[in-house]
Amino acid sequence: MTRNFKRSELACPCCNKCEMNLVFMDRLQVMRDLYGKPITIVSGYRCPLHNKAVRGSPRSDHLRGEAVDIRVNDKTSSELYRLRELAFKLEFNGLGFGKNQFHLGIRPGEGKSWSY
Ligand SMILES: [Zn+2]
Ligand SMILES: [Zn+2]
Numbered sequence: 001m002t003r004n005f006k007r008s009e010l011a012c013p014c015c016n017k018c019e020m021n022l023v024f025m026d027r028l029q030v031m032r033d034l035y036g037k038p039i040t041i042v043s044g045y046r047c048p049l050h051n052k053a054v055r056g057s058p059r060s061d062h063l064r065g066e067a068v069d070i071r072v073n074d075k076t077s078s079e080l081y082r083l084r085e086l087a088f089k090l091e092f093n094g095l096g097f098g099k100n101q102f103h104l105g106i107r108p109g110e111g112k113s114w115s116y
Contacts, residue, residue: 002029010044010068014053018045020065024106028068031086031104040071042101061094061105069101 001007001018002025010025011018032039046054046062061067072080087095087104093111096103103116 001025002032004029004032004039005041009041012045012047012050014050015047017047018065020045021106024066027090027092027106028104031090031092034086034090035082040073042069042071044068061103061107066107067094067103067105069096069098069103071101075100 001010001020001022005025005028007018010020028039043054043062044067045065046056046060048063051058051060051063056062070083072083083102084095084097087102092104092106094103094105094107095111095113096105096116097113098116
């Protein structure tokens with residue numbers, strides 16, 4: 001889909017649909033370029049069925065193809081800090097910070113960030 005992200009990484013695992021928003025994908029690629037290291041996608045596009053199966057929020061950014069969950073491989077604080085800074089800088093406004101993964105999303109209206 002972009003230089004560093006393949007469709008196969010982003011498609012819904014249950015039906016192989018991949019309706020990722022291209023503006024979102026461009027932004028993710030910019031983040032990847034600035035980060036300068038591989039970013040592993042845990043979850044990209046989700047169809048309504050799969051979103052239910054993983055207990056995603058009914059209004060999840062994943063349903064619109066405007067979110068990814070990325071694996072945090074390197075949990076040193078400087079790496080976490082860099083990823084967060086980039087996410088804020090690039091104006092991802094749906095940000096979830098989990099133990100082993102981050103949710104990066106774009107949502108209409110007011111932004112939101114949470115820990116999980
Ligand atoms: Zn599906
Ligand atoms: Zn997510």
